[in-house]
Amino acid sequence: MSLTGISANRLELLQIADAVAREKSIDREIVIEAIEEAIQKGARARYGAEHDIRVNIDQKTGEVVVKRVQTVVADDASFGTVVNEEGEEVPADEPVGIIRLSDAKRTDKDAAIGKTYEEVLPPFEFGRVQTQMARQVVTGKVREAERERQFEEYKDRVGEIVNGTVKRVEYGNIVVDLGRGEGIARRDQSIPRENFNIGDRIRCYIYDVRRETKGPQILLSRAHGGFMAKLFAQEVPEVYDGVIEIRAVARDPGSRAKMAVVSNDSSIDPVGACVGMRGSRVQAVVAELQGEKIDIIQWSPDEATFIVNALAPAEVSKVVMDEEDERVEVVVPDEQLSLAIGRRGQNVRLASQLTGWQIDIMTESQESERRQREFAERTALFQEALDVDEVIAQLLVTEGFATVEDV
Incomplete structure (x- = not known):
């Protein structure tokens, strides 16, 4: 930016302002204000910092007017006190652009405060x-205005998918050029084993926009549950239109995911609509997520049914719920145990994330063993505490009494 001579070509000044405003997508007024401030600083350096110098650039002609403004104050006017470094109160410095009444009278007989x-x-x-x-x-002013514009533009776009180009990769964090801004996908927000090179096209989900000192931070993710939900909204018209709702998503990025869906229209099967003809819709999402396997599950308002659905593909024979601790005990056939738990506990972990319940899994044989053990323990307890024979004690246990207090 050339500011060597203000008296030079006035229109050139406006052309510079227009070019900068266009390049940085900010208001021309902001650029002109910045130039005014720059000239004002230069003038104060030239004429002395005690002067109140104001600069005005005509937005049509580019005419630059530099003025010095002085205000008359009383000879004995004071400007309050300030606390210095030693903690003492001392008189404050005179503000810029003042002239004492007696000095003003020398040149102007009509001077008044x-x-x-x-x-x-x-x-x-x-x-x-x-x-x-x-x-x-x-430069500073323009950068500040650019940051403000970027924050305003992206703060309402949280929850959207954006397309960008990989600008740099630093320690696993991907800096993405979004065209009118720059976002960052941190290492933990990207899909494992997924590599991007500079210049690659990338699709990400905006999960947060923060105002920070070094400019707005647009936080991007490919591992967020919302990214998968939004991809389905792009592939499945019923989700986009709100006929099918995605109630919950649990992901193990790049490996496996579970998604709970519900239909607001009883004639539409939500799971079938999301899978698509021969799996075409779900495959499009799987391809974008590097082959992540997706289980699509029917959501249910009944917690027990929802938990049973969430553990699919394993079959469940019994569910015992503890509402207070939000824990649930699930009994599965012996041969289904490894399927219900999944590789490295993945299936039960995702089902737990999806439903919000802590899930404990046991087999039918383990459960029947435990039942028999409890039955024997309670029978012995009643025999001892109530001094009754075995038949009556067993009868009490069968009737559902668990402790002596209950009886």
Whole structure:
């Protein structure tokens, strides 16, 4: 940006402002304000920091007017106190642009307290140091405006999928160029074993936009449950239209996922609609997620039914729920145990994430053993505590009494 001579070509100044505004997608007014501030700094360096110098650029002609403004104050006017480094109260410095009444009277007999004088200063050439300072001011202002625009533009786009290009990869974090902004997909938000190179196209989910000192942080993810839900919304018109709702998603990124769906229209099968003809719809999402296997499950308002569905493909023979601790005990046939738990506990972990319940799995034989053990223990307890024979004690246990207090 050239600011070597203000008196030079005025229209050139406006052309610079237009070019910067276009390039950075910010308002031209902001750029012109930045140039005004830069010239003001240069003028104060030239004429002295005690002057109140104001700069105005005409937005149509590019005419630059530099004024010095002075306000008349009483001879004995004080400007309060400030606390210095030693913690002492000392008189505050005089504000810029004031003139004492007695000094003003020397040149103007009608001077009065509160009167202001404006003096237009002649155009001046910027020196090398002033040019450098002006450039820094303009660059800083423009960068600030650019950040603000970026934050305003993206803060309402949380929960959307965006397309971008990989700009750099730093320690596993991917910096993505989104066209009018820059986002970052941290290492833990990307799919394992997925490699991107500079220049690759990438689709991500915006899960947060934060205002930070070094500019807005647009946080992107490919591992977020919302990313999968949004991909289904793109592939399945019924999800996009809201006929089918995705109630919950649990993911083990790049490996396996479970998604609970429910239909608001009884004539539409939500699972079938999401799978698509010969699996075409689900395959499109699987391809984007690097082959992640997706179980699509029918959501149910009845917690027990939902838990049974969530453990699919394993079959469940019995569910015992503990509402207080949000724990549930699930009994499965002996041969289904490894299927219900899944590789490295993946199936039961995802089902637990999806439903929000802590799931304990046991086989039918384990459960029947435990039942017999409890039955024997309680029978012995009643025999001893109530001094009754075995038949009556067994009868009490069968009737559902668990402790002596219950009886």
